[in-house]
Amino acid sequence: MRNKQTGEQANGQTDMPKLYVALTHYPVVNKKGNVIASALTNLDLHDISRAAKTYGLKSFFVVTPLEDQKELAERIISHWTDGFGGVYNPHRRNALELIRIRDSLSAVYEEVAAEEKSYPVTVATCARKYPTSISYKEFRAMLDSGKPYVLILGTAWGLAEEFISEADYVLEPIAGNSDYNHLSVRSAAAIIFDRLLGKK
């Protein structure tokens, strides 16, 4: 039996997909393919949190091991959640409250596992196809299982190869209708959420 107000079932389960997103700043590659830790981009936090809130994601993890970058992220968020910004524009506050800043993807997985009482299935994103690639339709159907999922987005020139191959699945690349495929991570996140969770 479901509570119409909250969407929660009597057993405490909800029928909303349990999708988390993690924006990763390490380990990613630079233009030359070298593994680096990338710098935070202010608008990644704003745009991806607003899209995540619009599509009902459970949380938006920002992953960086760098202390100064974590402080920067905290400052941006608290301006809009605690400070003047939260009063001026509550819509931004509601979105940015989804963000959790963490050191590593493994810390993210452990946290989701503890919260959901189930280890999350991990899905990496990449501009190339892999043997473990799944389509949007397949991923959309998988989300109906009720299992928790972590969608991993990379910054800079993308996730380091080791992290892609360690993920349970890789989501197929977004194909537009040209040979050009260089979307920003903000645009890619919005399109992926819409394809996975948008109303049909």
Add this chain to the structure above:
Amino acid sequence: MRNKQTGEQANGQTDMPKLYVALTHYPVVNKKGNVIASALTNLDLHDISRAAKTYGLKSFFVVTPLEDQKELAERIISHWTDGFGGVYNPHRRNALELIRIRDSLSAVYEEVAAEEKSYPVTVATCARKYPTSISYKEFRAMLDSGKPYVLILGTAWGLAEEFISEADYVLEPIAGNSDYNHLSVRSAAAIIFDRLLGKK
């Protein structure tokens, strides 16, 4: 008869949709509903041009009547098209080359009409529904007609009412799967292009 290389038909017509996008900085409304000219956002130019290039749009018009804002836009674009940036990252150059900076929407319509030998159909975007609202499916089918279309995006708190009511159609709002609907214009543009032009 169609040339497979270029997609052009023998009569010079192409079967690619003729979709143009215009990002409007005037007249838009601020939080209080007053009509203003909004300031340019650097990442709007980058993100929307990259998404427009990915989805095969014909051009990306940036509309502002303010001289200093036009100069700012020119500087951003030329850094990536003529300067060091164009050599360092040709993908950005290819995308930013789609941008044309113009004073007004009427200047945009006249230019498209001259180029296409047909006055464009105009489609505004808004977070509310209108009597002239069309669905994504309807707009997608209309693009197959071969007519030129201008999709109008607003900045700040959205397009001024007069411009929405003057458009031929209004595109239905993007519904995520929550009550929250405050996407950035960059995210909204990416989702709209994907819904209208993404491969099915």
